[in-house]
Amino acid sequence: xxxxxxxxxxxxxxxxxxxxxxxxxxxxxxxxxxxxxxxxxxxxxxxxxxxxxxxxxxxxxxxxxxxxxxxxxxxxxxxxxxxxxxxxxxxxxxxxxxxxxxxxxxxxxxxx
Amino acid sequence: xxxxxxxxxxxxxxxxxxxxxxxxxxxxxxxxxxxxxxxxxxxxxxxxxxxxxxxxxxxxxxxxxxxxxxxxxxxxxxxxxxxxxxxxxxxxxxxxxxxxxxxxxxxxxxxxxxxx
Numbered sequence: 001x002x003x004x005x006x007x008x009x010x011x012x013x014x015x016x017x018x019x020x021x022x023x024x025x026x027x028x029x030x031x032x033x034x035x036x037x038x039x040x041x042x043x044x045x046x047x048x049x050x051x052x053x054x055x056x057x058x059x060x061x062x063x064x065x066x067x068x069x070x071x072x073x074x075x076x077x078x079x080x081x082x083x084x085x086x087x088x089x090x091x092x093x094x095x096x097x098x099x100x101x102x103x104x105x106x107x108x109x110x111x112x
Numbered sequence: 113x114x115x116x117x118x119x120x121x122x123x124x125x126x127x128x129x130x131x132x133x134x135x136x137x138x139x140x141x142x143x144x145x146x147x148x149x150x151x152x153x154x155x156x157x158x159x160x161x162x163x164x165x166x167x168x169x170x171x172x173x174x175x176x177x178x179x180x181x182x183x184x185x186x187x188x189x190x191x192x193x194x195x196x197x198x199x200x201x202x203x204x205x206x207x208x209x210x211x212x213x214x215x216x217x218x219x220x221x222x223x224x225x226x227x228x
Contacts, residue, residue: 032214043116043203043219044155087154091214099145099168100205100217102154 004088009107012082018075020106022088025069032091033064034100035073037084037108044087044102047073078110114138116220118204124226125194132190133223137206144187145217146179147203148172155203161187162209194227201225 005023012018024033032051036044048055048062050071055062061074075082087105092098117136125131137144142163147155158177159169163184173179176194181187191198201222207215 034216036219041201041224043205043221046216046218049214049216085154099157099160099170100147100155101157105154 004090004103006086006088006103006106008104009109011109011111012075012078014080014110014112015077018078018082018108018110020073020075020086020088020108021070022073023070024088024090027068027090028092030092033062033068033071034089034091035060035062036087036089036100036102037082038087038105039081039084045084047086078108080110080112082108083110084108116204116206116218118202118220118223120223121221122224122226124228126228127194127196129194130190130192131194131225132188133202133204133225135187135189135204135206135220137185137187137204138208138218141206141208141218142184143207143209143215143217144181145205145207146187146189147205149201149203149222150199155201158189191225194225196227199225199227 034049035047038044050062064071085105119134145160146158149155158173159179161181176192179189201224203222205217205219207217
Protein backbone atom coordinates (compact mmCIF):
# COMPACT_ATOMS: atom_id res chain seq x y z
CA UNK A 1 0.00 0.00 0.00
CA UNK A 2 1.17 3.52 -0.80
CA UNK A 3 2.65 5.68 1.91
CA UNK A 4 0.87 8.87 2.94
CA UNK A 5 2.17 12.14 4.35
CA UNK A 6 0.07 14.38 6.59
CA UNK A 7 0.89 17.44 8.70
CA UNK A 8 1.20 16.44 12.36
CA UNK A 9 -1.21 19.07 13.61
CA UNK A 10 -3.70 21.70 12.50
CA UNK A 11 -5.98 24.19 14.18
CA UNK A 12 -9.38 25.38 13.06
CA UNK A 13 -11.91 27.84 14.44
CA UNK A 14 -15.32 26.47 15.35
CA UNK A 15 -17.81 26.97 12.54
CA UNK A 16 -15.15 27.34 9.88
CA UNK A 17 -14.19 24.75 7.28
CA UNK A 18 -11.34 22.42 8.19
CA UNK A 19 -9.21 21.36 5.22
CA UNK A 20 -6.91 18.45 5.96
CA UNK A 21 -4.30 17.66 3.29
CA UNK A 22 -2.74 14.32 2.45
CA UNK A 23 0.04 13.47 0.02
CA UNK A 24 0.15 10.01 -1.56
CA UNK A 25 2.44 10.46 -4.54
CA UNK A 26 3.09 6.72 -5.02
CA UNK A 27 -0.56 5.71 -5.19
CA UNK A 28 -1.42 2.98 -7.68
CA UNK A 29 -4.36 2.92 -10.04
CA UNK A 30 -6.43 0.47 -8.01
CA UNK A 31 -5.75 2.03 -4.60
CA UNK A 32 -8.42 3.90 -2.71
CA UNK A 33 -7.98 6.87 -0.40
CA UNK A 34 -9.64 6.34 2.97
CA UNK A 35 -10.10 8.76 5.82
CA UNK A 36 -10.70 7.76 9.42
CA UNK A 37 -10.63 9.79 12.58
CA UNK A 38 -10.01 8.83 16.17
CA UNK A 39 -11.30 10.78 19.10
CA UNK A 40 -9.23 10.29 22.24
CA UNK A 41 -9.51 6.76 23.67
CA UNK A 42 -12.15 5.66 21.15
CA UNK A 43 -11.93 3.34 18.17
CA UNK A 44 -11.27 4.84 14.73
CA UNK A 45 -14.35 6.15 12.96
CA UNK A 46 -14.77 5.78 9.21
CA UNK A 47 -15.36 9.09 7.46
CA UNK A 48 -15.18 8.70 3.69
CA UNK A 49 -13.27 7.06 0.86
CA UNK A 50 -12.75 7.56 -2.85
CA UNK A 51 -10.89 6.28 -5.89
CA UNK A 52 -10.77 9.02 -8.51
CA UNK A 53 -13.79 11.23 -8.17
CA UNK A 54 -14.59 13.70 -5.45
CA UNK A 55 -16.91 12.29 -2.83
CA UNK A 56 -19.30 13.82 -0.31
CA UNK A 57 -21.33 12.36 2.51
CA UNK A 58 -23.03 13.67 5.63
CA UNK A 59 -19.74 13.98 7.46
CA UNK A 60 -17.27 15.40 4.97
CA UNK A 61 -16.10 15.93 1.41
CA UNK A 62 -13.08 14.30 -0.19
CA UNK A 63 -11.28 16.11 -2.97
CA UNK A 64 -8.77 14.03 -4.95
CA UNK A 65 -6.44 15.75 -7.41
CA UNK A 66 -6.57 14.71 -11.03
CA UNK A 67 -3.19 12.97 -10.85
CA UNK A 68 -4.35 11.28 -7.59
CA UNK A 69 -1.13 12.18 -5.84
CA UNK A 70 -2.84 14.16 -3.12
CA UNK A 71 -6.22 14.68 -1.53
CA UNK A 72 -8.01 16.98 0.91
CA UNK A 73 -10.61 16.10 3.49
CA UNK A 74 -13.02 18.94 4.12
CA UNK A 75 -15.16 19.28 7.22
CA UNK A 76 -17.46 22.12 6.10
CA UNK A 77 -18.44 23.50 9.50
CA UNK A 78 -16.09 22.24 12.17
CA UNK A 79 -17.39 21.80 15.71
CA UNK A 80 -15.55 21.14 18.96
CA UNK A 81 -16.55 17.47 18.64
CA UNK A 82 -14.48 17.24 15.46
CA UNK A 83 -11.28 17.55 17.51
CA UNK A 84 -9.52 14.25 16.78
CA UNK A 85 -6.61 12.59 15.01
CA UNK A 86 -7.40 12.24 11.31
CA UNK A 87 -5.81 9.42 9.34
CA UNK A 88 -5.41 9.36 5.58
CA UNK A 89 -4.89 5.80 4.34
CA UNK A 90 -4.25 4.43 0.88
CA UNK A 91 -5.48 0.91 0.45
CA UNK A 92 -5.66 -1.67 -2.27
CA UNK A 93 -9.01 -2.09 -3.90
CA UNK A 94 -8.56 -5.82 -4.37
CA UNK A 95 -11.52 -7.71 -2.97
CA UNK A 96 -9.20 -10.30 -1.49
CA UNK A 97 -9.10 -8.13 1.59
CA UNK A 98 -6.33 -5.99 2.96
CA UNK A 99 -5.23 -4.32 6.14
CA UNK A 100 -5.47 -0.63 6.86
CA UNK A 101 -2.00 0.83 7.37
CA UNK A 102 -2.26 3.81 9.69
CA UNK A 103 0.38 6.52 9.81
CA UNK A 104 0.64 9.12 12.54
CA UNK A 105 -2.23 11.21 11.22
CA UNK A 106 -3.07 14.87 11.77
CA UNK A 107 -4.19 16.10 15.16
CA UNK A 108 -6.99 18.55 14.39
CA UNK A 109 -7.90 20.91 17.19
CA UNK A 110 -11.10 22.91 16.79
CA UNK A 111 -11.00 26.04 18.91
CA UNK A 112 -14.03 27.95 20.23
CA UNK B 113 -28.49 -1.51 14.14
CA UNK B 114 -25.61 -2.07 16.53
CA UNK B 115 -21.98 -1.46 15.74
CA UNK B 116 -18.95 -3.55 16.57
CA UNK B 117 -18.79 -4.38 20.27
CA UNK B 118 -15.78 -5.45 22.30
CA UNK B 119 -15.51 -6.89 25.77
CA UNK B 120 -14.12 -6.18 28.19
CA UNK B 121 -13.46 -2.49 27.64
CA UNK B 122 -10.62 -2.51 30.14
CA UNK B 123 -8.44 -5.30 31.46
CA UNK B 124 -5.70 -5.08 34.06
CA UNK B 125 -3.59 -8.17 34.53
CA UNK B 126 -0.31 -9.25 36.03
CA UNK B 127 2.64 -10.22 33.92
CA UNK B 128 2.52 -13.90 33.01
CA UNK B 129 -1.24 -14.24 33.11
CA UNK B 130 -3.40 -15.17 30.14
CA UNK B 131 -6.11 -12.83 28.86
CA UNK B 132 -8.90 -13.23 26.32
CA UNK B 133 -10.81 -10.51 24.51
CA UNK B 134 -14.03 -10.85 22.59
CA UNK B 135 -15.26 -9.00 19.51
CA UNK B 136 -18.80 -9.10 18.14
CA UNK B 137 -18.88 -7.73 14.60
CA UNK B 138 -21.72 -5.95 12.87
CA UNK B 139 -24.37 -8.50 11.99
CA UNK B 140 -23.70 -10.37 8.73
CA UNK B 141 -20.24 -8.84 8.28
CA UNK B 142 -18.09 -11.68 7.04
CA UNK B 143 -14.68 -10.08 7.57
CA UNK B 144 -13.21 -9.38 10.98
CA UNK B 145 -9.91 -7.64 11.72
CA UNK B 146 -7.80 -7.23 14.84
CA UNK B 147 -5.45 -4.28 15.36
CA UNK B 148 -3.27 -3.13 18.23
CA UNK B 149 -2.59 0.48 19.16
CA UNK B 150 0.07 1.71 21.57
CA UNK B 151 0.11 5.17 23.05
CA UNK B 152 0.77 7.91 20.51
CA UNK B 153 0.78 5.56 17.53
CA UNK B 154 -1.76 4.63 14.91
CA UNK B 155 -3.36 1.19 14.98
CA UNK B 156 -1.28 -1.71 13.65
CA UNK B 157 -2.77 -4.71 11.89
CA UNK B 158 -2.60 -8.07 13.65
CA UNK B 159 -4.79 -10.51 11.76
CA UNK B 160 -8.01 -10.92 9.82
CA UNK B 161 -10.70 -13.50 9.18
CA UNK B 162 -13.05 -14.08 6.34
CA UNK B 163 -15.92 -16.03 7.85
CA UNK B 164 -14.15 -18.57 10.08
CA UNK B 165 -10.92 -18.71 8.08
CA UNK B 166 -7.93 -16.78 9.35
CA UNK B 167 -6.44 -15.47 6.11
CA UNK B 168 -3.58 -13.26 7.19
CA UNK B 169 -1.40 -12.77 10.24
CA UNK B 170 1.05 -9.97 10.90
CA UNK B 171 4.59 -10.55 12.13
CA UNK B 172 3.40 -8.68 15.23
CA UNK B 173 1.29 -11.70 16.13
CA UNK B 174 3.80 -13.69 18.13
CA UNK B 175 3.32 -17.30 19.23
CA UNK B 176 1.75 -16.05 22.45
CA UNK B 177 -1.15 -14.56 20.51
CA UNK B 178 -3.98 -16.60 19.06
CA UNK B 179 -7.20 -15.53 17.45
CA UNK B 180 -10.25 -17.56 16.56
CA UNK B 181 -13.57 -17.05 14.89
CA UNK B 182 -15.14 -20.48 15.28
CA UNK B 183 -18.54 -19.95 13.72
CA UNK B 184 -17.78 -17.00 11.54
CA UNK B 185 -19.52 -14.61 13.90
CA UNK B 186 -17.75 -13.39 17.07
CA UNK B 187 -14.00 -13.62 17.49
CA UNK B 188 -11.66 -14.02 20.43
CA UNK B 189 -8.08 -12.85 20.80
CA UNK B 190 -6.04 -14.60 23.47
CA UNK B 191 -2.67 -13.51 24.78
CA UNK B 192 -0.75 -16.09 26.79
CA UNK B 193 1.95 -15.27 29.33
CA UNK B 194 1.37 -11.55 29.04
CA UNK B 195 4.31 -9.16 29.07
CA UNK B 196 4.41 -5.48 29.92
CA UNK B 197 4.99 -4.75 26.24
CA UNK B 198 1.55 -6.16 25.48
CA UNK B 199 -0.06 -3.16 27.16
CA UNK B 200 -2.05 -1.48 24.42
CA UNK B 201 -5.52 -0.88 23.02
CA UNK B 202 -6.77 -3.90 21.07
CA UNK B 203 -9.18 -2.91 18.34
CA UNK B 204 -11.57 -5.02 16.33
CA UNK B 205 -13.10 -4.04 13.02
CA UNK B 206 -15.57 -5.72 10.71
CA UNK B 207 -16.55 -5.34 7.09
CA UNK B 208 -18.76 -6.91 4.47
CA UNK B 209 -17.07 -8.55 1.53
CA UNK B 210 -18.44 -6.77 -1.49
CA UNK B 211 -19.03 -8.20 -4.92
CA UNK B 212 -16.79 -5.54 -6.33
CA UNK B 213 -14.88 -2.44 -5.26
CA UNK B 214 -13.57 -2.31 -1.74
CA UNK B 215 -14.80 -3.12 1.75
CA UNK B 216 -15.04 -0.51 4.50
CA UNK B 217 -13.91 -1.47 7.97
CA UNK B 218 -15.93 -0.32 10.98
CA UNK B 219 -14.18 -0.32 14.32
CA UNK B 220 -15.30 -1.17 17.80
CA UNK B 221 -14.44 0.86 20.92
CA UNK B 222 -11.42 -1.30 21.75
CA UNK B 223 -10.18 -3.17 24.79
CA UNK B 224 -7.49 -1.42 26.77
CA UNK B 225 -5.03 -3.89 28.29
CA UNK B 226 -2.68 -2.93 31.09
CA UNK B 227 -0.06 -5.48 32.13
CA UNK B 228 1.48 -4.79 35.53
